[in-house]
Amino acid sequence: MPMSTESQVQANAPAKAPTNAPANAPANTLINTPGNEEKDGKAFRPLIVSFCCNWCSYAGADLAGSSRLTYPADVKIIRVPCSCRINPLFILRAFQRGADGVIVNGCHPGDCHYSTGNFYTRRRMALLFSMLDFLGIEKERTRVEWVSAAEGARFASVMREFVEQIRRLGENKKLGDIRCKE
C-alpha cells in the first residue's frame, strides 16, 4: 500500500522547501515555505481527517494518548467499526468540504477483527487513490496505514509524518468546494 516514501514526499514538495525537517518536530514548529503562508501571515494549518477502525487503530490512537505521545492537533479522528466501513465517498466528501488530507487506518492485514474487512479496504482504497490523480487531486493527500492496538508510538509517528507531508503539499484547493469555505 502507499506507504509514502521520502522521495515521493520530496518530489511533491515545493522546490525550495526544506526537506530535512525532523519527523518528530513539535506540533507548533511549522515550516514556512512559500505558498504555505496565508494572507494574514499565519502559518498553514492543514485539516486532516483520520478514520480509525474501532478494534486496532482507534485503540492504537488511545494508546498514543495514554503514552502521551504528541502529534499535531490538525488530526481529527472519526471512529468506524472496521476500515471496510469507510466508503470512498466519505473521503471525497472530506476533500470537497476542504480537508487537506485524509488517512485511513485499519488493523494489519490478517489481523482484522472481522477477519477479512481490511482486505476490502486495501483494494477499495487502491482503486480510489488511483482515481484521485484523474480527478486532479494529489494522491499523496491520502494514505492507508495499518496500526495495531499495541502500536501507539507508531500511530503518533504516522500522524506526525502524514501532517508533515500534507503541510508540504499545501492547501487542498483543487477539489475543495469554495462554497464550503467560510
Next chain:
Amino acid sequence: MLKIGVFVCWCGSNIAGTVDVKAVVEAVKAEPGVVFSTDYQYMCSEGGQSAIRQAIKEYELGGVVICACSPRMHETTFRKAAEAAGLNPYMVEIANIREHCSWIHKDKEEATEKAVVLCRAAIAKLNLNKPLFPGESGVVKRALVIGGGIAGIQTALDIADAGYEVDIVEKSPTIGGRMAQLDKTFPTLDCAACILTPKMVEAAAHEKIRLFTYSEVEEVSGYVGSFRVKIRQKARSVNRELCNGCGECIVKCPSKTASNAFDEGLSKRSAIYIPFAQAVPNLPVIDREACLRFQTGKCGLCEIACSAKAIDYEQEDETITEEYGAIVLATGYRPMSLDRYDEFQYSQSPDVLTSLEFERILNASGPTGGSLLRLSNGEKPKSIVFIQCVGSRSDDGCGKSYCSKICCMYTAKQAMLVKDKYPDIDVTVFYIDVRTPGKNFDEFYRRAAEAYGVRYVKGMVGKVAEWKGRLQVQAVDLLEDKQLLIDADMVVLAAAIEPDPGARKIGAMLAVNMDQNDFFTEAHPKLRPVESPTAGVFLSGMCQGPKDIPETVAQAGAAAVKVLGLLSKDKLVGNPCVAISDETLCNGCSSCEALCPYDAITFEEKQVMVQGRRETRRVAMVNETMCQGCGACTVACPSGAMDLKGFTNRQIMAEVDAICR
C-alpha cells in the same frame, strides 16, 4: 428536533489541564439541538452520572454527548446511566477529548479548539441517531461436536457432565481418533489405550451423549443459538439394534485383503470389520468396496454366520436433521503425505516408515504383534535412524512452514521404547533443534539421550539409499562439521502433521476461516483461543493448530466451558449495530452477499411498495443475529441500500462535515 445535552468532563486535570472545558461548554451551546451543556470534574463518578440522569429528566433530553475519555473506556458506563434515566442507550455519543486531545497536545488554545471540533462532530452524529434495540434469540440447549477423537470426546464429556445434551459426529466407524492408534504417550509412557478407552466407553454410556459414528455433517444452516445440521449416517450394512458384537461375521469373511487404515495400511483386514478391538461402538461395518457380496453378488457368509440376523445388505444411508445451540469443531489431524520426499525412499522401501506407522509396529495389537521387525524380511533391526522435521519448518515448498510441535517428544519416546526393549539396537536421531517445552518434557528427552544412550545428531539427512539389503543414511553432523554415512535397518520419518482434509468442507459450511496452513483461525490468537470467528462455533484440539494430548484435553475443556456459557443462557442479546437493507433501494445484485464474512445476508423474493405500487423483488435480508456489524456490505452496495445501524452513511458524513466546517 432532538434535544441534546452536552457534558464535558475535566477528568481532574487530565482534560482540564490542557483543554479549557468552560470554553468548550460555551462553544457548543449554539450547535443544532443543544439545549443544555455543562462540565463536571469526574463525569464517570456517581456524582457525574447522576448529573447526567438529572439533566435528561429536567431538560427532557433525547440524546447526550459526553466529552470525556475514550469510548473504549466508559461508553458502557454512560450508556447505562442514560438508560437509567429512561433514554435509549444508543442515544449516547462520546467525544474522545482525553486520549485523542488533552493528553497529546501541549498548547491549550489548540487543544481547546480541537476539543470543540470533536464535540461538534459527536453532536452532528447524535442528531441523526435513532434508538436501537438489540435483537433477542433463543438457545437450543444442545451441542454438536464434530470429530470423535480425544478432543471431541473430552469436550462432549465436559458438556454432558454439566447436564446438557451433546451429539458427537464421527466420520469413521468408531470414536477414539488418532490417540487410539498410539502405543504409549509421553512423558509418562502410560499406554494410550489404557487412558483413552475408558473415556470412549464413558462417552458411549453417558445418558446425555449420542454418538453418530460412520456419519458426516452434510449441511449447516442457522446461527448461534439455533443451528440446523443435516447429518448423514452412512450405511453400515449391519443393524445396530440387532448386532451383539460377537465378531463371528469377521471370522467368516473370506475377503481379507482390504488395507487396514487403523494400522496405517501396514496390515490387511476383512471386508466386514471392527477397526480395533476396543472400538466404540463395538459394531462391525461392511466395507462395500471390498465386500464380495457387493462387488460380485456371490457371497453372504457373514449373513449366514450372524446368529443375531443383524446383517442387512439393503441398508441405505440415513439423513437426520437436528438443532443445536453451539457447535464444536474437533476435526483433528493426519500426518502429511510424504510423496514429495522421495530422497528418504519412503515409497520404495518397506523399512522406511512414518512415525505413526512405527507406532503401530511398536503396539502389541499392531501388524507385528508388538515385536520390532523389519517389514522387508521380518528380521530384528540392528540399527534404527529417526529423522525429525520431515516436512515441518520447511522452506523448500514441499512441506509446512510451521513446527509440528509433537515430533521431538514422540521421537524421544519411540527411541526410548526401542532402547528399553532392545538395548543392543543402535538408535540415532537427526534433528534441527530439539524443542521440549512442557512439564517434564526436557527431563524426558535428556533421559532418552543420557540414560538410554540414544544418539542425537544435529543435522539433516540428505538421502536414504538402499544398499546391500540395508539402508544407507547420508547425513551431515553440523556440530562436528562432517559427513556421516550410517547403515540402518529401519528409518523412521517424523512427518509433519496437517489438518484433516475434511475440515475444509466443514469450515466452509460454518463460515469459519482457515489460515494459510488450513488450521481453523481462532477469534483472537491470545484472548479468544477456543472461539472461532463465527459466533457459537468453537475449536477443540489439533484442528486449530499443532498440540499434544495434555494441551488438547485442556483446550477441549476450555471449549466446553465456552459452550456451557452459551447454553446456560435462555436468550441471546445481540449487537444492535448491524447492517440493514432498504428494500425499496435494493436491486438484488448480491454484491453484499458475496463478501459477508458471516453469511448473514440472504436474498428473498418479497413484495415491496415502490412509489405507491406493489412489486415483487429479490431483496437482501440481513440476519441480525449473524451480522457482526463490520460494514463491508455497506460500501459494496451499488444502490446505497445497505447501511449500518449506529454508523450510518449519513452519520459518518455528518461527522466529516462537522470536522471540515
